[in-house]
Amino acid sequence: MLDPTPARTCTRADLDLIDGYWRAANYLSVGQIYLLDNPLLREPLRAEHVKRRLLGHWGTTPGLNLLYAHMNRVIKERDLNALYVTGPGHGGPGLVANAYLERTYSEVYPAVSRDEEGMRALFRQFSFPGGIPSHVAPETPGSIHEGGELGYALVHAYGAAFDNPDLLVLCVVGDGEAETGPLAASWHSNKFLNPVTDGAVLPVLHLNGYKIANPAVLARIPQDELAALMRGYGYAPHFVTGDDPADVHRQLAATLDVVLDKIAAIQDDARRARTDGASRGAATPTPRAAWPMIVLRTPKGWTGPKQVDGVQIEGTWRAHQVPLTATRTDIGHREQLERWMRSYRPEELFDATGQLVPQLQALAPAGNRRMSANPHANGGRLLRDLVMPDFRDYAVPIDRPATGSSSATGVLGGFLRDVIIRNPDRFRLMGPDETASNRLSAVFDTTDRAWDAATLPGDDHLAPDGRVMEVLSEHLCQGWLEGYLLTGRHGVFNCYEAFIHIVDSMVNQHAKWLKTTRSIPWRAPIASLNYLLTSHVWRQDNNGFSHQDPGFIDHVINKKAEIVRVYLPPDSNTLLSVADHCLRSRDYINVIVAGKQPALTYLTMDEAIDHCTRGLGVWPWAGTTDGEPDVVLACAGDIPTLETLAAADLLRSCLPDLKVRVINVVDLMRLQPETEHPHGLPDREFDALFTSDKPVIFAFHGYPALVHRLTYRRTNHPNLHVRGYKEEGTTTTPFDMVMLNDLDRFHLVIDVIDRVPSLGSRAAVLRQRMAERRLAARAHTRQHGEDDPAITGWTWPAR
Secondary structure (H helix, E strand, O other): OOOOOOOOOOOHHHHHHHHHHHHHHHHHHHHHHHEOOOOOOOOOOOHHHEOOOOOOOOOOHHHHHHHHHHHHHHHHHHOOEEEEEEOOOOOHHHHHHHHHHOOHHHHHOOOOOOOHHHHHHHHHHEOOOOOEOOOOOOOOOOOOOOOOOOOOHHHHHHHHHOOOOOEEEEEEEEOOHHHOHHHHHHHHHHHHOOOOOOOEEEEEEEEOOEOOOOEOHHHHOOHHHHHHHHHHOOEEEEEEEOOOHHHHHHHHHHHHHHHHHHHHHHHHHHHHHHHHHHHHOOOOOOOOOOEEEEEEEOOOOOOOOOEEOOEEOOOOHHHOOOOOOOOOOOHHHHHHHHHHHHOOOHHHHEOOOOOEOHHHHOOOOOHHHOHHHOHHHHHHHOOOOOOOOOHHHHOOOOOOOOOOEEEHHHHHHHHHHHHHHHOOOOEEEEEOOOOOOOOOHHHHHOOOEEOOOOOOOOOOOEEOOOOEEEOOOHHHHHHHHHHHHHOOOEEEEEEEHHHHHHHHHHHHHHHHHHHHHOOOOOOOOOEOEEEEEEOOHHHOOOOOHHHOOOOHHHHHHOOOOOOEEEEOOOOHHHHHHHHHHHHHOEOOEEEEEOOOOEEEOOOOHHHHHHHHHHOEEEOHHHOOOOOOOOEEEEEEOHHHHHHHHHHHHHHHHHOOOOOEEEEEEOEHHHHOEOOOOOOOEOHHHHHHHHOOOOOEEEEEOOOHHHHHHHHOOOOOHHHEEEEOOOOOOOOOOHHHHHHHOOOOHHHHHHHHHHHOOOOHHHHHHHHHHHHHHHHHHHHHHHHHOOOOHHHHOOOOOOO
């Protein structure tokens, strides 16, 4: 918790030192964008001192450096545990500069030493082949937020604050990213923050007026309108405005003291009320406070060139990237760059060896109090394993395969309930208002939905300390969970399958983050990002075509193979085994697709564990041969598995001499060769299972092209025929839905007849009968409004 005792008044001497630190950060930032050599300007700049390709973004950087310098002062005075989340990710040179000034950079990258040679290395590596990116990236100490993630800074900040009661997250929101939908929704995160058990987020809306080329909307509306907007979101806005450094320093220092006192008071009041209530045997509710936030309005490209070639730069969109673009070839530009860098008076900031002078070094916090070294920014260092219940205890008993039924996600709900019980401070379940709909209601036996806004009689399971986080924004669910995972905790995101696409770009960036951190030795592994996708394409018959889309798995599989995993457990016991595995994993994106409706169960728990460990395998009881088959029926997904087994039953009855092998796939990545994915099957094993020359009829949960893409290098790929979703759907019955996409049992039998050469015309009557069965099934739905009970009631026959 923040110290509620007001800090001492910031003196003129304090502000002068802060200004020096700010100038040092600005100097290092400019040097990174421009210089290859001569880092301390010991001689006039020459062309060979300047990079040939000038890459980077200056416009937002001085504002980020200003906030960093002032945060260092309050961290030291108040002993704050603070994290810095940077929305304007292209301010990368500033965050790298501050990590270097705090010495963290040299600690994790010893080659970038704290002297003139190290400064040269710092400058050279920036936006340079073999170096570091131009934005705030995983390579930047102190960062949990990738520079490409425009719009997600605030939601990541709140995710970091949940269950971190002593953490303060300063989140800089760029005025460009403030125009995005995810950021606009993120302001509502304050309704889910519990001041008793969570930390605090201090948003700073940085208005520098422009984006790449256009004015920023929030910078052009009247201040009273902006203040009303922020108050409407539930914040108490404080404004810091100006272009005179001395005046802005005074305003910002005073404002930080006010808002930090207010945050401390909010937390102290809430925690005292909780303690007092507990002593009386009843918690005392406190009204939701208006958390403070800051609006910082400074010029874009502040302290940089005011004009270049007679054109205004500072305070305009032209300052966004590189203000002086011809410094290697134009002597006038190069002289202007030198004047710009010397305006920071580097001789006052760095000693003869290139180190920051002692009086400025003393401004930086020490150890883990440095924002660039805060362990929460390297969450794997804080990660503790979940205390896991034994998933075997939740097993669904099975006497015979495909005769009993259960709701897979309903069973999983009981398991997740007990994960929550055992991990009350490091596990959360996220979802867009769908936890109950997705049959995970068992979690509400032990917890509520996190909620710190008004409640009314009749509300269902709302409380400030709830472990389930629901808001009708997939962006917020994803962002909260990412922030939570990146700071060392665990969680699951459950969602309707069709609407998880809303976060496609967010999962892109998280996958890139994980891929990059794999090669950064000082980045510790974090808990995996786990998706549970249900209410899936084959059982969205009630909502219709708009709710039918299994393509998220296609999107995820585009990411690096060492990062992504996709699981399609066919029943409750396999789902339990997969979920336990995913919750224990690290540094992956795990996608689990499972049904919520009551469905047949196939494997005992021991069988399920063996099957999930293999990732795919033959189900001997469903086939007709232990030897070489005439045809392979493969399936992946719960509904495809059902239809495949029903088709196998028909073939057994109608074509008893046909040799059929049934293969179920749980781990989709097993279909790839081992050279393409760590889980991939070697060709010899794949050929042994799927044969090298027999027809393979594959019933697949998603788009058929994905299976072809995963298997195109396999020997038997020419004989692989995939049935899956082909963009046919409507509001209809479940079986009519599979018929619309030719995935039904009757069509699978027809596929076998058409592709097994030995059948030919001798099975013509059976083929016709299967077509008639399809017509009859559809006619039944049109007459009765439901599927034929003979179809819905099918189970595996006793033999």
